[in-house]
Amino acid sequence: MAVGCLDRLGAADAETRKRALQAVRAVAAEPSRSFEELVGPLSTFLTDEDRAVRLTTAKLFVALAQSEPATVLLVGDALAERVADDEEFYYVRARCAEALGYVAVDSPAEVTDPGTLADLRIGLSFDEPEVKEKLAKALAYVALGDPDRLRHQVDSLAEHLNDENKLVRYHLCTALVVVGCAHPAKLADAEDMLRERLTDESPYVRGRAAEALGVLTASDVEIESTPALDDTDAEGGETPSFLTDRVRFCRRRVADEYSESPPTGVGTIESIREGTDAVVEEMLSPDEGECPHCGLALPAGGPPMCPRCGVPR
Template sequence: MDDSASPPTTRDLRAHLDAGAFDAIRKALERYRRGASDERQAALRALTAVAEDDPERLGPLVDALEPFLVDDDRAVRLLSAKLLVTLADVAPTDVLAVVPALAERLADESEFYYVRARSAEALGYVAREAPEAVATPDVVADLCVGLAFDEPAVREKLATALECIALGDPSRLRHQTETLAAHLDDDAELVRYHLSTAATVVACVHPEAVCSHRDALVERLGDGSPYVRGRAAEALGVLTRADGVSAPAPPALETVRDDEAAFAATRARFALGDADAGEAVGTVAGVRETTDDAVADITAPDAACPNCGVDLPDPGPPTCPNCGVPRGPPGPP
């Protein structure tokens, strides 16, 4: 039997990476493509583990990952898309070579929805740094249309991508503000947050494009999320201060100014003209600096086991699934 045609072990794959033997890795990936699905999945998991520690090591290999995005096995397609998300978040320009392939996965309505979600996320991260390579009319249209029809997990990633496009080049969304406003009441907090953030960024550069949808922002001042309330207040403050538009501060901002959440209260003070709101509030740079922390807080686990520290959902099981210790009395309904 000729072992040279068989895929290498994942240990060999890591050894090639450690040695910088990219030609050997490319040949190995070609053999994986001809091998069994579980072998391809194992290889992609091994590469993802490397990418999580040092994503730039995989930069020279990104184009070799493209065939895995159209693999017959959807698990392989999903793992490859997740790997590209990891790379794009840290080294977005390294992923430029596979932007067309990711856009095809996003546009394919028959594709597994998690693959579409991860493809949108990867495209968004690239768009933050290279919007001209990603934010074509077709891609923007696919992202916007999906907000009305896709699963919640997909909508969150579509909204993420739209926020990223806005941060990369607000002008790319100046004609999509009606869509952003129409979905500011989405059931998912992350969707509302990302879209209100995108609207805020667009307002910083094109206030006239957002001003006609001011009512949707005013409504978000009563949102259950302090981060959505804060972004809505920030966008309204940008409109209030902008030249050439008529957008007086709504009375509801007075309530948000006394918000228990500093994120919301600071931005309401900005909208009401207070001088202590901070120079970065109401700017594209300021939004860019604060959005990752906001998302991290929104997605943080609800609770941790008092015994072993494992993250627990709320509501959740009465005992910790990891150590079996009771989690304590439930909170108020």
């Protein structure tokens, strides 16, 4: 019955299609519902002629991927095609990449073939800020699903650690930490860029960079000098525990204080998997007068859109 309704919905006007899909999205957030029979018909709206309908559908799949990633896996190819289409509206591509990221945690091999991984990485150089943020997030979740899939991409990910968007920098640092937990020596390819992030304006990026360097010290790679951590967590005011915990972790790694008892809560794939969503939520709690996405200082009464990244205030 529901499939038949979706078939008839395709003949309705664009506004009706959008409202109906918004209603489905609200239901998709409820884990008690099953959408296995509906994801195929729903995926047809990813290529709808109306841009708003396509975006609503992409957001629907993000919600569904969070509650039913295995179900969204059935239409992973359709989502990947939207990500690969550089003529698609960039918000649609961003949301499709985000949905793939959630699915990749459980099924990295099935949704991140070499072509899709290339689309995610290449987009970091050329895409709109909103898309780059979701591409970086997807790559972090790919790493959480299977660190091996990015073990040969460390240097290419590190190239974008100076992106102007703090969330891009955070997600990529997170991906590198995850890869390093499985293959610590691989982080040698990103060491210089990670050291630069120790002075990042975001304490969360600094924290991930310190965590990555701490992971690197556990490898057999010879590190030329001790990471400059003295001022990393000494900014005054309220320094997030996220940063201080990771600076402490790196210092103890350098001093080889974990030789007998391994660390807990930091420097492990499990700790990142369990905590990264909460960290992003904390990062997006806007400071007064600051863009929650890129951190640009915004004057009171300024424009409704951030002039740097274009995201609504």
